[in-house]
Amino acid sequence: xxxxxxxxxxxxxxxxxxxxxxxxxxxxxxxxxxxxxxxxxxxxxxxxxxxxxxxxxxxxxxxxxxxxxxxxxxxxxxxxxxxxxxxxxxxxxxxxxxxx
Amino acid sequence: xxxxxxxxxxxxxxxxxxxxxxxxxxxxxxxxxxxxxxxxxxxxxxxxxxxxxxxxxxxxxxxxxxxxxxxxxxxxxxxxxxxxxxxxxxxxxxxxxxxxxxxxxxxxxxxxxxxxxxxxxxxxxxxxxxxxxxxxxxxxxxxxxxxxxxxxxxxxxxxxxxxxxxxxxxxxxxxxxxxxxxxxxxxxxxxxxxxxxxxxxxxxxxxxxxxxxxxxxxxxxxxxxxxxxxxxxxxxxxxxxxxxxxxxxxxxxxxxxxxxxxxxxxxxxxxxxxxxxxxxxxxxxxxxxxxxxxxxxxxxxxxxxxxxxxxxxxxxxxxxxxxxxxxxxxxxxxxxxxxxxxxxxxxxxxxxxxxxxxxxxxxxxxxxxxxxxxxxxxxxxxxxxxxxxxxxxxxxxxxxxxxxxxxxxxxxxxxxxxxxxxxxxxxxxxxxxxxxxxxxxxxxxxxxxxxxxxxxxxxxxxxxxxxxxxxxxxxx
Numbered sequence: 001x002x003x004x005x006x007x008x009x010x011x012x013x014x015x016x017x018x019x020x021x022x023x024x025x026x027x028x029x030x031x032x033x034x035x036x037x038x039x040x041x042x043x044x045x046x047x048x049x050x051x052x053x054x055x056x057x058x059x060x061x062x063x064x065x066x067x068x069x070x071x072x073x074x075x076x077x078x079x080x081x082x083x084x085x086x087x088x089x090x091x092x093x094x095x096x097x098x099x100x
Numbered sequence: 101x102x103x104x105x106x107x108x109x110x111x112x113x114x115x116x117x118x119x120x121x122x123x124x125x126x127x128x129x130x131x132x133x134x135x136x137x138x139x140x141x142x143x144x145x146x147x148x149x150x151x152x153x154x155x156x157x158x159x160x161x162x163x164x165x166x167x168x169x170x171x172x173x174x175x176x177x178x179x180x181x182x183x184x185x186x187x188x189x190x191x192x193x194x195x196x197x198x199x200x201x202x203x204x205x206x207x208x209x210x211x212x213x214x215x216x217x218x219x220x221x222x223x224x225x226x227x228x229x230x231x232x233x234x235x236x237x238x239x240x241x242x243x244x245x246x247x248x249x250x251x252x253x254x255x256x257x258x259x260x261x262x263x264x265x266x267x268x269x270x271x272x273x274x275x276x277x278x279x280x281x282x283x284x285x286x287x288x289x290x291x292x293x294x295x296x297x298x299x300x301x302x303x304x305x306x307x308x309x310x311x312x313x314x315x316x317x318x319x320x321x322x323x324x325x326x327x328x329x330x331x332x333x334x335x336x337x338x339x340x341x342x343x344x345x346x347x348x349x350x351x352x353x354x355x356x357x358x359x360x361x362x363x364x365x366x367x368x369x370x371x372x373x374x375x376x377x378x379x380x381x382x383x384x385x386x387x388x389x390x391x392x393x394x395x396x397x398x399x400x401x402x403x404x405x406x407x408x409x410x411x412x413x414x415x416x417x418x419x420x421x422x423x424x425x426x427x428x429x430x431x432x433x434x435x436x437x438x439x440x441x442x443x444x445x446x447x448x449x450x451x452x453x454x455x456x457x458x459x460x461x462x463x464x465x466x467x468x469x470x471x472x473x474x475x476x477x478x479x480x481x482x483x484x485x486x487x488x489x490x491x492x493x494x495x496x497x498x499x500x501x502x503x504x505x506x507x508x509x510x511x512x513x514x515x516x517x518x519x520x521x522x523x524x525x526x527x528x529x530x531x532x533x534x535x536x537x538x539x540x541x542x543x544x545x546x547x548x549x550x551x552x553x554x555x556x557x558x559x560x561x562x563x564x565x566x567x568x569x570x571x572x573x574x575x576x
Contacts (some may be wrong), residue, residue, distance in 0.1 A: 015270055059239070079243050092259070
């Protein structure tokens, strides 16, 4: 049986990759995928700790988080499509009409 | 096998809002937008009635994951009133920018439903669901108009909001890892006995602080706020600056005041965030020329003041934060309602164009002046009492430096709040006149907010007596 700490370390790495990617990437879709990566690293933490504590509550929480992520995707893509129709670009640097 | 622990009575306020939202989603096929707006207002009024009826009963459901205690009910009152004000304001928006799909009201009610779930929850997962339902609803509302600014604001809010949610969820997962429980009581109990994985809980608490910090606009996570507040339709900005902020603060108070008070590691960063928020919010507001953006920075500054309550102990902090948020909701909802009815477009107005409004439109100018003076914290209006209670609570908990900083920055804020007032009343109009789009409904909202602001300022005991005990349950 693999120690819980390895899972947590892996989740930490995934989370960092997601966070750094979110801050570095300039395409909305890629930023969005980075957020998904961060969410899944949280799921990995939950599953690992659910096994460590022998507590199934956390595993059900993973399902809830997956559902929330799906809802987020639906809304995010809708907004991206609405913007893409007008600007034919998904680069966040071009979303700069609001400033100050 | 035991039946699930569901007390329908305790769920009524949220259920009523949810059912109204479902009807408002379906009915636009059959009725007018005005009818939908009326239906939604009625639903909110009924939910308000249920909220008041459940007062002092402390009903709970789902094994204590959902508790309708006085804390939750008092916050629900603020959230519902903010929702009614936003629906009334959106009628003025129709006059300005033409009609919009009636689903606006349905989405608004889903968002309100999420905020109410967030304040009732006593379990991190239920809280997360409320947080997400609220956020998703507000993302849609922000991007609701086909204007470029509105869509851009929606995109920015969505990207940074989902980033913040991911951080929050990771924090929740870590706190679970350290304590083995999602329930606030369970976490507290686990931490009281033996903090086996103390570093993990501390990191988790920090991540939760960052996640909520995005939502309430603590600096340096406030970058989205001015853009989103100024790009969104004004009625939506009104709800965001009042409802979303109140609900997020309620969640923060519960998590940090009840579950994690004994965890080290979040208090010091929180102090830095609050100090930075106070300075950035107030100083950046000074140099804004757009009135809507100025109100956005002012709401960042107010997040700093309310943040002081998160640091204080629950027994004093809960009544103070509740009073402040009630006062803030009235002042800010009123100010945005006036702004909404004098703006020729959803981009807001230049501060300078307020010149001479006092002689052209005395009613709206008087209302706006009252709300701005209250926001500045001038006695005897509600803003002053709110600040007094928050500062007193924070000073009792020993945060003297922050209280002094807050007092200094709120002195700075006098300039940007009182300059529009002076412009309205003591200068001559130049150039074009601002329109007056106010309907009977939105005027009624302004008057109610104004009465509330004066009443809470002169007779604060009306509210403080009611809510003085809400912190007692928490500190048990």
